[in-house]
Amino acid sequence: MKVAVFVTCLNDTMFPGTGTAVVRLLRRLGVDVEFPTGQTCCGQMHVNTGYVAEAVPIVRTFVDAFAGYDAVVAPSGSCVASVRHQHQLVAHRSGDTRLAREVATLSPRVYELSEFLVDVLGVVDVGAYFPHRVTLHPTCHSRRLLGVGDRPERLLHAVRGLTLVDLPEAEECCGFGGTFALKNPDVSVAMGSDKARHVREAGAEVLVAGDNSCLMHIGGLLTRERAGIRAMHLAEVLASTEPGA
Amino acid sequence: MSPATFLGMPPFPVAAREALANSQQRGNLRNATHTIRAKRAGVVGEVEDWEQLRRAGAAIKDDVLGNLDGYLEQLESSLTLAGATVHWARDASEANRIVIDIARRHHVDEVVKVKSMVTGEIELNAALEAAGISAWETDLAELIVQLGDDLPSHILVPAIHRNRSEVREIFLREMGKVGKPAEVDLTDDPADLAGAARRHLREKFLRAKVAVSGANFAVADTGTLVVVESEGNGRMCLTLPEVLVSIVGIEKIVPTWTDLEVFLQLLPRSSTGERMNPYTSTWTGVTPGDGPQEVHVVLLDNGRTSVLADEVGRQALRCIRCSACLNVCPVYERTGGRAYGSVYPGPIGAILTPMLRGIGTDAATDSLPYASSLCGACFEVCPVLIDIPEVLVHLREKVVDAHRGRMPGTVAMAMTGASWLLTNARRLAALQAVTGVSGRVLGRRGRIGPMPAPLNRWTDARDAPTPPRESFRGWWARTDGGRGDRGAGRDGREGR
Numbered sequence: 168m169k170v171a172v173f174v175t176c177l178n179d180t181m182f183p184g185t186g187t188a189v190v191r192l193l194r195r196l197g198v199d200v201e202f203p204t205g206q207t208c209c210g211q212m213h214v215n216t217g218y219v220a221e222a223v224p225i226v227r228t229f230v231d232a233f234a235g236y237d238a239v240v241a242p243s244g245s246c247v248a249s250v251r252h253q254h255q256l257v258a259h260r261s262g263d264t265r266l267a268r269e270v271a272t273l274s275p276r277v278y279e280l281s282e283f284l285v286d287v288l289g290v291v292d293v294g295a296y297f298p299h300r301v302t303l304h305p306t307c308h309s310r311r312l313l314g315v316g317d318r319p320e321r322l323l324h325a326v327r328g329l330t331l332v333d334l335p336e337a338e339e340c341c342g343f344g345g346t347f348a349l350k351n352p353d354v355s356v357a358m359g360s361d362k363a364r365h366v367r368e369a370g371a372e373v374l375v376a377g378d379n380s381c382l383m384h385i386g387g388l389l390t391r392e393r394a395g396i397r398a399m400h401l402a403e404v405l406a407s408t409e410p411g412a
Numbered sequence: 413m414s415p416a417t418f419l420g421m422p423p424f425p426v427a428a429r430e431a432l433a434n435s436q437q438r439g440n441l442r443n444a445t446h447t448i449r450a451k452r453a454g455v456v457g458e459v460e461d462w463e464q465l466r467r468a469g470a471a472i473k474d475d476v477l478g479n480l481d482g483y484l485e486q487l488e489s490s491l492t493l494a495g496a497t498v499h500w501a502r503d504a505s506e507a508n509r510i511v512i513d514i515a516r517r518h519h520v521d522e523v524v525k526v527k528s529m530v531t532g533e534i535e536l537n538a539a540l541e542a543a544g545i546s547a548w549e550t551d552l553a554e555l556i557v558q559l560g561d562d563l564p565s566h567i568l569v570p571a572i573h574r575n576r577s578e579v580r581e582i583f584l585r586e587m588g589k590v591g592k593p594a595e596v597d598l599t600d601d602p603a604d605l606a607g608a609a610r611r612h613l614r615e616k617f618l619r620a621k622v623a624v625s626g627a628n629f630a631v632a633d634t635g636t637l638v639v640v641e642s643e644g645n646g647r648m649c650l651t652l653p654e655v656l657v658s659i660v661g662i663e664k665i666v667p668t669w670t671d672l673e674v675f676l677q678l679l680p681r682s683s684t685g686e687r688m689n690p691y692t693s694t695w696t697g698v699t700p701g702d703g704p705q706e707v708h709v710v711l712l713d714n715g716r717t718s719v720l721a722d723e724v725g726r727q728a729l730r731c732i733r734c735s736a737c738l739n740v741c742p743v744y745e746r747t748g749g750r751a752y753g754s755v756y757p758g759p760i761g762a763i764l765t766p767m768l769r770g771i772g773t774d775a776a777t778d779s780l781p782y783a784s785s786l787c788g789a790c791f792e793v794c795p796v797l798i799d800i801p802e803v804l805v806h807l808r809e810k811v812v813d814a815h816r817g818r819m820p821g822t823v824a825m826a827m828t829g830a831s832w833l834l835t836n837a838r839r840l841a842a843l844q845a846v847t848g849v850s851g852r853v854l855g856r857r858g859r860i861g862p863m864p865a866p867l868n869r870w871t872d873a874r875d876a877p878t879p880p881r882e883s884f885r886g887w888w889a890r891t892d893g894g895r896g897d898r899g900a901g902r903d904g905r906e907g908r
Contacts, residue, residue, distance in 0.1 A: 180844050183884035190893065202884075207834045210834070218824075312788060340742045340789065343785065348869075348870065349870065352869045353432050359874070387870075
């Protein structure tokens with residue numbers, strides 16, 4: 168099986184540690200993951216802000232980069248949801264029937280990390296070690312658009328040393344929302360500070376999620392408050408191993 | 413004193429900022445939405461075939477919307493056969509004119525009203541007042557809003573932003589000016605407040621010759637109108653006066669009584685979190701010797717046919733005004749309804765208002781499709797499966813397209829630039845070379861604190877991460893995908 172990582176533009180540019188964690192994790196599980204260097208972005212920011220025409224060339228770049236792979240895995244529920252639910256719309260709007268056909272065959276082969284691990288590889292215990300108290304923010308797009316369900320929890324439960332504590336009102340949106348965070352900064356922060364309060368109430372050292380966009384928002388509020396709680400991507404927790412292992 | 417109006421409200425982000433600072437309202441809304449949210453989840457969870465009911469509700473409405481011309485003609489002839497007079501209104505002013513004419517023909521200077529969203533939409537009360545006719549709201553929450561010269565902030569509980577001590581003050585101050593005053597020793601006990609409202613309203617019920625209502629449903633094959641309410645005030649209005657005028661949006665049709673069965677299960681559980689609705693009134697034209705002897709039905713378009721013409725947006729016409737989407741919305745919970753500048757607030761308002769009013773005409777309307785983080789909680793609870801996030805994104809595209817050709821703003825230029833960068837990996841890599849340099853410069857600071865505009869939109873309240881020294885792409889190229897890197901790409905930064 169030829170597997171590619173879609174690292175996403177945000178992780179590529181701002182959070183490369185998440186991308187390298189995906190590579191380490193998948194190699195450890197015997198998957199020789201490749202990074203097609205032509206890749207850029209899923210185009211969600213453009214679609215969700217109303218710039219569908221501007222998203223067309225981005226979707227085309229995505230299809231060109233990944234068409235030759237059996238499976239594409241991305242450390243972002245939100246970007247995968249965009250691929251699965253929006254690329255068809257963008258292709259349709261472009262009037263390019265070839266693009267529409269390519270999107271239709273590629274989209275179902277694109278997986279969010281926890282889906283890929285649990286459904287494609289069939290593993291729950293990935294051999295990770297992470298001796299910390301962790302709470303999980305189940306991101307809206309992973310939960311509502313992809314339906315990842317309890318896959319992230321199951322993966323975390325199997326990590327040695329890790330204590331998973333409940334996050335109050337976990338299913339509430341953190342308020343990031345892409346350009347919503349900039350177009351409606353006051354509401355976004357009001358939502359985020361309630362989320363940050365719940366994270367503090369959970370009594371965890373580490374906040375984990377499957378999307379660095381949400382984490383950048385909640386984490387930015389937590390560090391501003393000097394809360395002493397780290398925000399970490401699920402991939403980085405799952406990639407962690409015992410020193411010397 | 414003319415009734416409060418939504419006209420001239422500022423765009424959502426501005427109105428929201430003001431609302432967020434209202435601590436009393438924040439507390440009231442949080443309590444109210446969380447209580448009703450839990451109640452709804454409880455009673456919906458009991459219904460094993462809830463998903464099938466939702467699909468059935470959506471299918472019935474889609475059938476109606478797809479064959480609206482035929483159903484409307486059927487409704488008109490059933491109503492006429494049952495003794496009702498049918499009027500057609502293209503827009504708000506036509507509908508208001510019809511009601512005013514009927515009131516004048518009966519020489520009345522007042523009407524009693526059943527709670528109705530559509531009369532709020534067409535601002536009937538203001539139109540009646542301008543014609544010298546008082547419109548008395550008889551729903552408890554609508555009465556609170558009207559007496560307080562306030563605007564509604566919720567579809568189902570329009571005074572949700574008020575608590576009981578505020579209600580007591582409003583009753584004491586205002587009731588005497590327009591009718592029977594509240595007793596001077598009125599307490600803020602809910603039963604006491606309801607008693608004061610009941611006594612105040614009773615004289616209006618008994619005196620009124622003309623009543624105005626909306627309708628939750630209009631059954632096409634029998635010509636029956638249905639009003640679903642919780643207080644019994646609706647039934648008073650629908651039975652006591654001699655003349656009844658009902659304003660009905662053309663999308664309110666259901667084909668038959670059998671179809672009502674689906675909605676009378678979906679609606680109370682979704683809206684008040686009740687298993688069954690307390691007062692369900694149905695009437696079919698005129699019943700000789702019983703109830704109003706002159707029955708008028710105004711079938712209203714007011715933008716609905718243009719919503720119907722929108723392939724993606726037309727699903728909003730399935731809405732049965734339950735307000736479940738408001739109660740679960742994290743944005744609504746914090747801003748309240750008045751920030752949406754419309755009688756239809758919350759997620760459904762953010763799609764319905766711009767479609768009814770038209771996009772590209774004013775900044776406030778165009779801001780509404782952006783008043784959402786697209787979390788999807790609304791779609792999850794909608795009893796008629798309106799994919800609100802899908803319609804929001806669709807309308808954002810329409811907003812952007814409506815402004816194409818005008819002077820591009822900052823966002824438009826940023827989006828064009830970002831599209832150019834993100835279409836080609838080499839361009840993205842060039843950008844990352846710049847962020848890498850800034851990462852080396854800023855690296856020691858760890859986090860980026862408050863910055864000047866426009867970056868302050870992020871950094872006023874949130875730290876921003878410092879860019880890494882090396883992008884993932886750079887690491888992959890330098891280390892041959894980590895094969896030449898023993899440390900396997902720990903970038904030395906922890907956390908976000």
